[in-house]
Amino acid sequence: MSLSFFLLLLFFPFSLSQTPPRGLLINCGAHSAAQFDNRTWLPDSGFISSGSPKTVTTPVLFPTLHTLRSFPRQVKKHCYNIPVYRGAKYLVRTTYFYAGVNGADHPSPPVFDQILDGTLWSVVNTTRDYSDGNSSFYEGLFLAQGKIMSLCIGSNTYTDSDPFISALEFLILEGSLYNTSDFTKYGLALVARHSFGYSGPPIRYPDDLFDRVWEPFGQSNSTQASTDNVSVSGFWNLPPAKIFETRIGSDQLETLQLRWPTASLPSSNSKYYYIALYFADDTAGSRIFNISVNGITYYHNLNVIPSGVVVFASQWPLSGPTTITLTPAASSSLGPLINAGEVFDVLPLGGRTLTRDVIALEKVKQSLRNPPLDWNGDPCMPRQYSWTGISCSEGPRIRVVTLNLTSMDLSGSLSPFVANMTALTNIWLGNNSLSGQIPDLSSLKILETLHLEDNQFSGEIPSSLGDISSLQEVFLQNNNLTGQIPANLIGKPGLDIR
DSSP: OTTOOEEEEOOOOOOOOSOOOOEEEEETTOSSOEEETTEEEEESTTTOSSSEEEEOOSOOSSGGGSEEEEOOTTSSEEEEEEEOOTTOEEEEEEEEOOTTTTOTTOOSOOOEEEEETTEEEEEEOOHHHHHTTOOEEEEEEEEOOSSEEEEEEEOOTTOOSOOEESEEEEEEOOTTTTTTSOTTTEEEEEEEEEEETOOSSOBOTTTSTTOOOBEEEOOTTEEEOOOTTOOGGGSTTOOOGGGGGEEEEOSSSOOEEEEOSSSOBOOOTTOEEEEEEEEOOOOSSOOEEEEEETTEEEEEEEEOOTTOEEEEEEEEEOOBSOEEEEEEOTTOSSOOEEOEEEEEEEEEOOOOBOHHHHHHHHHHHHHBSSOOTTOOSOSSOSGGGOOTTEEEOOSSSBOEEEEEOTTSOOEEEOOGGGGGOTTOOEEEOOSSEEEEEOOOOTTOTTOOEEEOOSSEEEEOOOGGGGGOTTOOEEEOOSSEEOSOOOTTTTTOTTOEEO
């Protein structure tokens, strides 16, 4: 419990205009841009180079579900590269509607992974929603740590047919939203967001300025409420005023128990959650109560006022079924109520490959005519989705240490930018059809192995290789090299040169 953080928020003025959320709306598989609800959705072809667009033939509830992009599961990772503003906080939403696109042999949707930059965000399992005729969405909050964010679809051992995606959204959030979370270390993955006592369609933009989805959660003790005196700008998370129009609770002095979120959470002692609970009331009298979560005191003597209050914890341990209990205080004249709530999984970020190495590998990729198909997204992270032929270092500073593309039927040349990956200890590129000159590798001070044999390299052997004191093997045979072997390589102690 020492990791939990509590704060009661009242008035903090903000000025927000009723403009659409800033960011990108991507209609996956579409061939052209389209306007839906006065917002522009872009085709996805400018953000990804793999997969196949497909058209859904069954009736759909939303226009963006008419198309999707499907990916061959034999390639373990396919990535969208999205231009973003470095340092901005983004709401990232992925939407999936299967529509049986993998054929009669696969009536159920495939199960696969989604990855944000170097972090395994979640497993995508849309089976239950699809069986009910619904689409599924996943929402996460992440900080843009560079000018590009990658959203990747990953095939895992449990993926039995081609994965897919229907829509992708990257929306910029106001700086105040969820600002007690350290987004340099964590992301927030949505578990549940509900408007209590509400039974209409999901609340979104324009009610919510950031197009968050507040789903209905009606019960027998749901009641309407006045929002005349609720000041939405007083909440750092800026919820929509509409969530305060309904509530669960009553004026009777009795305990209110709420099983929420309705789904049982994973059983783990190391899982923490961000919880925000929203309250407002302008009824005459006092409404004071204690809040507990699974029997543990969450907030003591909360006084609900007309301008509204929110109580939240940035890191709260939860597992299994969750019960929120609101108990009237002795000084209260009215029973407890609740208007809305949000729960997020606090997601430790998986780390990112050092930018210098990422740029160098992108240059190497460009110099190859047929690079490995999974060379997309972060090269090293998550570990189980590292690029083919890439080995990386452990620890907080993630570097590429081995490049092994032996016998990969590669053609093209070897970019001189490979020398910028200064943590490389091994380069294995033998038995391909690489051509051009061998670049200057003298900056690779800890390189031990250089295998370029059985290719079509031409020109002279760089004398700078003799300046790398750590070299133990240099295999250059069966190329089109000319000239003499540099004198500083001949007879070098401990070096096996061929």
